[in-house]
Amino acid sequence: MQAFTPLEAGDPERVGPYRIVGRLGAGGMGRVYLARSPGGRATAVKVVHEELAEDPAFRARFGREVAAARRVTGPFTAPVVDADPDADLPWLATAHVPGVPLGTAVATHGVWPERSLRALGSGLAEALEAIHRVDVVHRDLKPSNVLLAPDGPRVIDFGISVAADDTKLTTTGAVVGSPGYLPPEQLVGRAVGPAGDVFALGALLAYAATGTGAFGGGPAHGVNYRVVHEDPDLTGLPGGLAEVVARCLAKDPLRRPGTLELVEELGRWEEADGTHGTFTRATWLPAPVAADLTALRAAPLPEEAAAAAPADPDLPTVTVGVAPTAVATARLGAPPQRASLAARLRRPALRRRTAVLAAAGTLVTLAVAAALLLPGAFSGSSGGSGAGSTGSPTAAAKQLAVQELWSREQEFNGRPVVADGKVVVEGGDGALHALDADSGDTEWTYDELGGGADLVGVSDGLVVAYDSSGTVHAVDLDSGDRAWSVGAGPHTAPGTDFNLYLRVVVAGGTVYVNAMYDLPEDDERYGTYAVSALDAATGRLNWTRPVEYGLSHALAVEDGVLYGGIREADGSYFHAWDAETGDPLWRYHAGTSRQYAGDLTAITVSDGTVYFGDSRNVLHAVDARRGTGLWTSELDVDTLKEWLEPLVVSGGVVYGGAGSPSSHYDSGVVSAVAADSGKPLRTERTERAPQLHGLLDGSALFSTEAGTLHAVDARTGASAQTRLSTGDPAAAVDGDRVYFDGGDGRLHAGRISLTST
The missing domain is CATH 2.130.10.10 (YVTN repeat-like/Quinoprotein amine dehydrogenase)
Structure with missing residues (x-):
C-alpha cells in the first residue's frame, strides 16, 4: 500500500531545496508532492496553481497566512516547515505524515465505533485549539484534510484556504471550502471565526459515524442550503455523541462549544478493554484502518524522482x-x-x-x-x-x-x-x-x-x-x-x-x-x-x-x-x-x-x-x-x-x-x-x-x-x-x-x- 503516486511528465524535479519524488494529491489551490529535504527528511510540498500565482492579492494574503500557520505547534497538526510565497509559483512545505485520509478510511472500511469517534474528536479538537491559539482559522476542515496516523489524527492545510478569499477563486463564483463542512455563517457571507472550525469538526464526526454527511448529499447548492436552513440528520450516531455533534452543528456560532470544552468532553475515551485511552499506539483506530496504516508505513518511499515516460509521439x-x-x-x-x-x-x-x-x-x-x-x-x-x-x-x-x-x-x-x-x-x-x-x-x-x-x-x-x-x-x-x-x-x-x-x-x-x-x-x-x-x-x-x-x-x-x-x-x-x-x-x-x-x-x-x-x-x-x-x-x-x-x-x-x-x-x-x-x-x-x-x-x-x-x-x-x-x-x-x-x-x-x- 502506498499513499503516493508516481510522477508524471511535466512535474517538477525540485521545488526550492526539496527534491520531488512522488505525487500526494491535488486540490483547488495546488498540487501536493512528496519530497525529500536536503537532509533526507520526507516532506509534503504544496505548489499553488499558476493562475493564483498571477493574482497579487492572493500572493500577499498567502504570505501572511503562511507566516501565521508557521506559528502553529501541536501534536495533532502537520507543521509548516518551509515556504516561499515570492517564488514564481508560491509553495509551502509541511512535515510529511504517512497516513490515510479520513475520507478514504471511511469509504473503504465503513463507519467507526464510538470509541474511535471520541478519540478522533478529541485529537481534532486539540489540533484546532493549537491552530486557534495563534489566531489562525482553518476554514476548510474536511475528511481529506485529516490524516490518520497510529499516534492520532493530523490536521493539514490549516490557515491556507483563507488566502483564496477576495481573489480569482471567488470572483469566478467558486466556493472556498467544501459543502457540508462550511458553517452557515460562511455561506451567508458573515464573518467566520474559530466556531466555524467547530462546526466542521461536528460534520466530520457525523460523517465518520454514518458514512454520509449530516446534511445529505447532491449538488453543492442543495447541501449548502440545508446547512443554512435545516436541521442535521444525526440518525446513526451513538447516543452519547449525538448531543455533542448537535451542539457543534448549531446554526448560531455562539451556541457551539469551544475547543477546550470538546477536548475535555471527548478526551475521556477508553480503549477496547475499558482502560483510559491514549494515542501511544494504533488501537484508537478501527482495526481495518490500523492494518492499512501498518502496511502503509512498511512501504518504502521512492528514492528518486522518476517522471512518467512521455507517450510515443507517433501513437495516435x-x-x-x-x-x-x-x-x-x-x-x-x-x-x-x-x-x-x-x-x-x-x-x-x-x-x-x-x-x-x-x-x-x-x-x-x-x-x-x-x-x-x-x-x-x-x-x-x-x-x-x-x-x-x-x-x-x-x-x-x-x-x-x-x-x-x-x-x-x-x-x-x-x-x-x-x-x-x-x-x-x-x-x-x-x-x-x-x-x-x-x-x-x-x-x-x-x-x-x-x-x-x-x-x-x-x-x-x-x-x-x-x-x-x-x-x-x-x-x-x-x-x-x-x-x-x-x-x-x-x-x-x-x-x-x-x-x-x-x-x-x-x-x-x-x-x-x-x-x-x-x-x-x-x-x-x-x-x-x-x-x-x-x-x-x-x-x-x-x-x-x-x-x-x-x-x-x-x-x-x-x-x-x-x-x-x-x-x-x-x-x-x-x-x-x-x-x-x-x-x-x-x-x-x-x-x-x-x-x-x-x-x-x-x-x-x-x-x-x-x-x-x-x-x-x-x-x-x-x-x-x-x-x-x-x-x-x-x-x-x-x-x-x-x-x-x-x-x-x-x-x-x-x-x-x-x-x-x-x-x-x-x-x-x-x-x-x-x-x-x-x-x-x-x-x-x-x-x-x-x-x-x-x-x-x-x-x-x-x-x-x-x-x-x-x-x-x-x-x-x-x-x-x-x-x-x-x-x-x-x-x-x-x-x-x-x-x-x-x-x-x-x-x-x-x-x-x-x-x-
Missing part, C-alpha cells in the same frame, strides 16, 4: 489492452503554456449540473444515452450476472481507443453540450462559446450573461443558460444571437429575494424553475422555495406554487405533466402537476421525515411509468397516471449512493449510474434494473461516480470522475477502459465522438472505436 490513440486495468495513454496534443483556471479549479459539483434542459420531456443531453437499447445489457453470462457482478477482467474481446481529432485551449466549466454540429461550453470567462464540432473553431461567443453563465442545454435550436441574477437566456444555436430572456422578478414573491435556481427546465415554450429565495433577516424562517412556470416569449408568470419546507433539485416534464420532489412536514413526496396550470395531479410518499426531498436526484418517464432515484440507494417506479407506487429497488452497495442523471429506460431495463452523495472521490456503480419489477440485473462497480453516454458497437459507454472512459459489452459484461484525463473529463459523447477536458487546460475532441483483439 489512447488504447487499453485485454485487461481493463492496464491503461496506455497517448499524447493528446501539446499542452498549453499554462493550465486554464477552469481546469485547475473545477469542483465536482460543477460536473453534476444543477440545471438540466428538457424538451418534450426528454433531456437533450440524453439523446445519445438513450441508445442503451439492448435488453441484455449488464446481464450477460460470461461477464457474470446478478447484482454486484463486475464482469471478468480477462473476458474483454475488444480494445477501447480514442483517436484525437483536435484540441484547443479553452477554459470551461461543467460538461459541454453537443448539438447540430456544434459544441457549446460555459467558459471560464462567464460567456457561452460555440465551437465547430469537426474543427474546434469558434463559431460565436455570447457574453451578455450578467454575473457569469450557467449552461442548461440545447432545445429546438436554442442554447439555454441563466446568470446569477436569475435571468434565463435563450441563444440561437446558429448565430449566437439572443432569442429571448426571462427574469427572476415575475416568480419572486414580495418580501423575498431571489437566491438561486435548483433546476431549470424548458419545454413547449415554457420555462419551469425550482427556485430558492432569501427572507428578511428578522423572519423566523430561514428561506423559502417555489416551483414556477413562465412564458418564454413574454416572461409572464403562468403559475407558481410556494413550497414551505424544501424542494428537490430534480425536475422533469413529459406529456404535459411536470414532475418534482417536495419535502413536507411528514416526509418527502414526489409530485405531479399539470404543466400548463400548475394544478396538482397526485403526490407519492417517497420517504420519511428523515429523508430530504432534495435527495430526489434523477427522473425519467417511460411508457406510463415515472422512474426516479434518490441519494439513499433507492430507485422508485410510480404509475404516471395515478401516482401509485409500483416497486422500489435498492442498490446492493455498502454505502449510500445517489442515483445520477441520466436514467435511461429501454428494452424493459432501467439503466442508471450512482455515486456517493457525500464525496465525489468515492466509488460508484452503473446498474441495470428490470423495468417491470425492479429486480436488479447487474451492477458494474466504478472507481468514481459514473456518467452514462450510450452504446457503441454493442458496448455501453460511460466515463467516471477518475478520468476514464469505459466500454462494457452488453452481452458478456466484459469491460475495457482508457484514460481521457488526469481528473474528471466532463465528457460529452455524440455518436462515436467524445468531447472532454484533458486535464491540461484544453478541450479535446476524439473519435471512439472498439476493435477486436
Whole structure:
C-alpha cells in the first residue's frame, strides 16, 4: 500500500531545496508532492496553481497566512516547515505524515465505533485549539484534510484556504471550502471565526459515524442550503455523541462549544478493554484502518524522482489492452503554456449540473444515452450476472481507443453540450462559446450573461443558460444571437429575494424553475422555495406554487405533466402537476421525515411509468397516471449512493449510474434494473461516480470522475477502459465522438472505436 503516486511528465524535479519524488494529491489551490529535504527528511510540498500565482492579492494574503500557520505547534497538526510565497509559483512545505485520509478510511472500511469517534474528536479538537491559539482559522476542515496516523489524527492545510478569499477563486463564483463542512455563517457571507472550525469538526464526526454527511448529499447548492436552513440528520450516531455533534452543528456560532470544552468532553475515551485511552499506539483506530496504516508505513518511499515516460509521439490513440486495468495513454496534443483556471479549479459539483434542459420531456443531453437499447445489457453470462457482478477482467474481446481529432485551449466549466454540429461550453470567462464540432473553431461567443453563465442545454435550436441574477437566456444555436430572456422578478414573491435556481427546465415554450429565495433577516424562517412556470416569449408568470419546507433539485416534464420532489412536514413526496396550470395531479410518499426531498436526484418517464432515484440507494417506479407506487429497488452497495442523471429506460431495463452523495472521490456503480419489477440485473462497480453516454458497437459507454472512459459489452459484461484525463473529463459523447477536458487546460475532441483483439 502506498499513499503516493508516481510522477508524471511535466512535474517538477525540485521545488526550492526539496527534491520531488512522488505525487500526494491535488486540490483547488495546488498540487501536493512528496519530497525529500536536503537532509533526507520526507516532506509534503504544496505548489499553488499558476493562475493564483498571477493574482497579487492572493500572493500577499498567502504570505501572511503562511507566516501565521508557521506559528502553529501541536501534536495533532502537520507543521509548516518551509515556504516561499515570492517564488514564481508560491509553495509551502509541511512535515510529511504517512497516513490515510479520513475520507478514504471511511469509504473503504465503513463507519467507526464510538470509541474511535471520541478519540478522533478529541485529537481534532486539540489540533484546532493549537491552530486557534495563534489566531489562525482553518476554514476548510474536511475528511481529506485529516490524516490518520497510529499516534492520532493530523490536521493539514490549516490557515491556507483563507488566502483564496477576495481573489480569482471567488470572483469566478467558486466556493472556498467544501459543502457540508462550511458553517452557515460562511455561506451567508458573515464573518467566520474559530466556531466555524467547530462546526466542521461536528460534520466530520457525523460523517465518520454514518458514512454520509449530516446534511445529505447532491449538488453543492442543495447541501449548502440545508446547512443554512435545516436541521442535521444525526440518525446513526451513538447516543452519547449525538448531543455533542448537535451542539457543534448549531446554526448560531455562539451556541457551539469551544475547543477546550470538546477536548475535555471527548478526551475521556477508553480503549477496547475499558482502560483510559491514549494515542501511544494504533488501537484508537478501527482495526481495518490500523492494518492499512501498518502496511502503509512498511512501504518504502521512492528514492528518486522518476517522471512518467512521455507517450510515443507517433501513437495516435489512447488504447487499453485485454485487461481493463492496464491503461496506455497517448499524447493528446501539446499542452498549453499554462493550465486554464477552469481546469485547475473545477469542483465536482460543477460536473453534476444543477440545471438540466428538457424538451418534450426528454433531456437533450440524453439523446445519445438513450441508445442503451439492448435488453441484455449488464446481464450477460460470461461477464457474470446478478447484482454486484463486475464482469471478468480477462473476458474483454475488444480494445477501447480514442483517436484525437483536435484540441484547443479553452477554459470551461461543467460538461459541454453537443448539438447540430456544434459544441457549446460555459467558459471560464462567464460567456457561452460555440465551437465547430469537426474543427474546434469558434463559431460565436455570447457574453451578455450578467454575473457569469450557467449552461442548461440545447432545445429546438436554442442554447439555454441563466446568470446569477436569475435571468434565463435563450441563444440561437446558429448565430449566437439572443432569442429571448426571462427574469427572476415575475416568480419572486414580495418580501423575498431571489437566491438561486435548483433546476431549470424548458419545454413547449415554457420555462419551469425550482427556485430558492432569501427572507428578511428578522423572519423566523430561514428561506423559502417555489416551483414556477413562465412564458418564454413574454416572461409572464403562468403559475407558481410556494413550497414551505424544501424542494428537490430534480425536475422533469413529459406529456404535459411536470414532475418534482417536495419535502413536507411528514416526509418527502414526489409530485405531479399539470404543466400548463400548475394544478396538482397526485403526490407519492417517497420517504420519511428523515429523508430530504432534495435527495430526489434523477427522473425519467417511460411508457406510463415515472422512474426516479434518490441519494439513499433507492430507485422508485410510480404509475404516471395515478401516482401509485409500483416497486422500489435498492442498490446492493455498502454505502449510500445517489442515483445520477441520466436514467435511461429501454428494452424493459432501467439503466442508471450512482455515486456517493457525500464525496465525489468515492466509488460508484452503473446498474441495470428490470423495468417491470425492479429486480436488479447487474451492477458494474466504478472507481468514481459514473456518467452514462450510450452504446457503441454493442458496448455501453460511460466515463467516471477518475478520468476514464469505459466500454462494457452488453452481452458478456466484459469491460475495457482508457484514460481521457488526469481528473474528471466532463465528457460529452455524440455518436462515436467524445468531447472532454484533458486535464491540461484544453478541450479535446476524439473519435471512439472498439476493435477486436
